[in-house]
Amino acid sequence: MSIQTVATTPFAGQRPGTSGLRKKVAIFRQAGYLENFVQSVFDALGDCAGKTLVLGGDGRFHNRPAIQTILRMAAAHGFARVLVGQGGILSTPAVSCVIRKHAALGGIVLSASHNPGGPDGDFGIKYNIGNGGPAPEQVTEAIFQRTESQHQYRISDAPELDLDAIGSTRIEAMQVEVIDSVADYADLMQSLFDFDAIRALFVGGFRMCFDGMSAVSGPYASAILEGQLGAPAGTVINGVPLEDFGGHHPDPNPVNAAQLIARMAAPDAPDFGAASDGDGDRNMIVGRRFDVTPSDSLAVLAANVGVAPGYRAGLKGIDRSMPTSCAADRVAEALGIPCHETPTGWKFFGTLLDAGMATLCGEESYGTGSDHVREKDGLWAVLFWLNLLAVSGKPVQQIVSEHWARFGRNYYSRHDYEAVDSAAAAALMEALRASLPALAGQRLGQYTVDFADDFAYTDPVDGSVSRQQGVRVVMADGARIVFRLSGTGTEGATLRVYFERYEADAAQHSIPTQQALAGLIAIAEQLAGISTRTGRSSPTVIT
Numbered sequence: 001m002s003i004q005t006v007a008t009t010p011f012a013g014q015r016p017g018t019s020g021l022r023k024k025v026a027i028f029r030q031a032g033y034l035e036n037f038v039q040s041v042f043d044a045l046g047d048c049a050g051k052t053l054v055l056g057g058d059g060r061f062h063n064r065p066a067i068q069t070i071l072r073m074a075a076a077h078g079f080a081r082v083l084v085g086q087g088g089i090l091s092t093p094a095v096s097c098v099i100r101k102h103a104a105l106g107g108i109v110l111s112a113s114h115n116p117g118g119p120d121g122d123f124g125i126k127y128n129i130g131n132g133g134p135a136p137e138q139v140t141e142a143i144f145q146r147t148e149s150q151h152q153y154r155i156s157d158a159p160e161l162d163l164d165a166i167g168s169t170r171i172e173a174m175q176v177e178v179i180d181s182v183a184d185y186a187d188l189m190q191s192l193f194d195f196d197a198i199r200a201l202f203v204g205g206f207r208m209c210f211d212g213m214s215a216v217s218g219p220y221a222s223a224i225l226e227g228q229l230g231a232p233a234g235t236v237i238n239g240v241p242l243e244d245f246g247g248h249h250p251d252p253n254p255v256n257a258a259q260l261i262a263r264m265a266a267p268d269a270p271d272f273g274a275a276s277d278g279d280g281d282r283n284m285i286v287g288r289r290f291d292v293t294p295s296d297s298l299a300v301l302a303a304n305v306g307v308a309p310g311y312r313a314g315l316k317g318i319d320r321s322m323p324t325s326c327a328a329d330r331v332a333e334a335l336g337i338p339c340h341e342t343p344t345g346w347k348f349f350g351t352l353l354d355a356g357m358a359t360l361c362g363e364e365s366y367g368t369g370s371d372h373v374r375e376k377d378g379l380w381a382v383l384f385w386l387n388l389l390a391v392s393g394k395p396v397q398q399i400v401s402e403h404w405a406r407f408g409r410n411y412y413s414r415h416d417y418e419a420v421d422s423a424a425a426a427a428l429m430e431a432l433r434a435s436l437p438a439l440a441g442q443r444l445g446q447y448t449v450d451f452a453d454d455f456a457y458t459d460p461v462d463g464s465v466s467r468q469q470g471v472r473v474v475m476a477d478g479a480r481i482v483f484r485l486s487g488t489g490t491e492g493a494t495l496r497v498y499f500e501r502y503e504a505d506a507a508q509h510s511i512p513t514q515q516a517l518a519g520l521i522a523i524a525e526q527l528a529g530i531s532t533r534t535g536r537s538s539p540t541v542i543t
C-alpha cells in the first residue's frame with residue numbers, strides 16, 4: 001500500500017446547493033470528478049490526524065464505488081478512523097446520530113435524497129460537521145473555492161475493502177470500522193419514544209403501512225417497526241434499498257407515493273400510513289383517506305410533544321423554513337415559546353439547535369426533526385406519530401381536525417414546475433423582484449398586499465447573512481404567496497410556488513385545499529406570468 005498524488009484539472013460547477021452537490025450520475029462518473037470534490041472537502045478541513053470520519057449513503061447507484069474511493073482518500077489525508085455503514089448504507093439521520101455519538105470530526109453522506117437514482121439518475125455528496133448537521137454556507141463556500149483550483153488529489157492504492165462484513169480493518173494507518181447501519185440510530189429512537197405504548201398498539205390489532213420506496217429507510221423501519229415494536233410482517237413495503245429505487249421516485253408526497261396513497265384509500269385501509277425518501281430524512285404522514293401536510297404535522301407534534309418521554313421537559317422553541325406554513329407559529333404562541341423563520345435548507349437550523357434556542361424543526365418539503373440529531377429525520381417523525389396515536393387512542397384525521405378546531409387551519413399547498421428552462425426561470429424571478437417595490441398597498445383579487453420582499457435572513461447566533469431566499473407577497477390578512485427556485489434539482493430549473501391562507505372558522509375547515517387557495521393561485525399567475533414564461537399550463541407536482 002502507498003499513497004499516490006494524482007494530477008487533475010478543476011471541474012466547473014461544484015458549488016453545493018440547498019443540500020450538498022447533486023448532479024447526474026454520468027457527471028459523477030467522470031474521472032477525477034468525485035475525487036476533486038472530496039479533496040476540496042479535506043483541504044477545507046485541514047489536518048485530520050487523530051480524527052474520526054463517518055461515511056455512508058442511501059445505497060443508490062454509484063454508492064459503493066464512491067465509498068471505496070473516499071475511504072482510500074481519507075487514509076491518504078491522515079484520518080485515524082472511519083466508521084462506515086455496513087454495505088455502505090447509512091441514512092442521513094443515522095449519519096448525524098453516529099457523528100454525535102462517536103464524537104467524529106464530521107461525516108460524508110452520499111445521496112441525492114429524493115431525486116431518482118440508477119445509472120441515468122442523480123448522485124450527490126454532502127459534508128456534515130461535528131454537530132452532526134449539514135455544513136453551513138461558510139464551509140460549503142470554502143469547499144467550493146477549493147474546487148475551482150483543484151489540480152491534484154491524494155489517494156491510497158489499497159485494494160477494495162469488504163463493506164459487507166461488520167468488523168475492523170486498515171487502509172494505510174487508518175482504521176476502518178464497518179458498523180451496523182441501524183444499531184446506534186435504533187438506540188436513540190428507543191430513548192425518545194414510548195416503545196411500550198406503541199407495542200401495545202400493535203398487540204391491539206392496529207395496522208400500519210410504511211413505504212420505504214426501495215430506498216434507505218427500509219432496513220431502519222423493518223428493524224424498528226417490525227423487529228422491536230412488533231408490527232406484523234409486511235407492515236414495511238418496498239423495504240429493501242435498491243440501486244435504482246426500483247424505478248420509484250423516492251420522494252414521499254401524494255404523487256410519488258401513489259401505492260401507499262391507494263392503500264390508504266382502500267376500504268380495508270390500515271389505520272396509519274407513512275413513507276420516507278431516498279436517504280431517510282423526509283416523511284409523509286397519512287391517515288385513512290387523509291394526508292397530513294408537513295406543516296400541519298410539525299404543528300401537531302409541537303402541540304402534543306408531552307406524549308413522548310424524550311420531550312416531556314417541553315420545547316425551547318420551534319424552527320420552520322420561511323415557505324413552511326405558519327401553523328407551528330400558532331402553537332408556539334400558545335406555548336409561549338419562540339418560532340424562528342429561516343431560509344429553506346436544514347443547515348439553517350443547526351446554529352439555533354446548538355444554541356438551545358429550539359427543540360423541534362420542520363419544513364414544508366416533508367422534513368421534520370428535533371434536537372436529537374442535526375438532520376431532519378423521517379422515521380423519527382413516524383415514531384412520534386405512532387407514540388401520539390398510541391397515547392391518544394384517536395385516528396389521524398381526528399387528531400388533525402381537533403388541532404384545526406383549536407388553532408385554526410392554515411390552508412397550504414406548493415406547486416412545482418420542474419425542469420423548466422433555466423434562463424426563463426431566472427427571468428421570471430428577476431421580473432418578480434423588479435415588481436416588488438410597487439406591490440405594497442395594491443389590491444389583488446380579494447386581497448390587499450401588505451408587503452412584498454425578497455426574504456433575507458440574519459442568523460441570530462453567528463450573524464451570518466443569507467439573501468435572495470425567496471420572493472414573498474404577503475397580504476393584509478397574512479395570506480401569502482412565495483416564489484423561489486429549488487436548490488436541489490439537477491435538470492434545468494424548478495420553480496416552486498407556495499400558497500397559504502389562514503381560516504379560523506372550523507365550519508370552513510373541510511374545503512378542498514386547491515379550492516381554498518384558488519384566489520391566491522390566480523394572483524400568482526397574474527404576478528409572475530408563469531404559463532407564458534415557462535410554457536407550462538399547470539404544475540408538474542402539487543403537494
Ligand code: G16
Nearest residue numbers: 018019113344345346365486487488
Ligand atoms: C433538501 C433540504 C431541505 C429543503 C429541500 C428542498 O432536502 O435539506 O431543507 O427543504 O431540500 O429544497 P429546494 O426547495 O431548494 O429544492 P433533501 O431531503 O433533498 O435533502
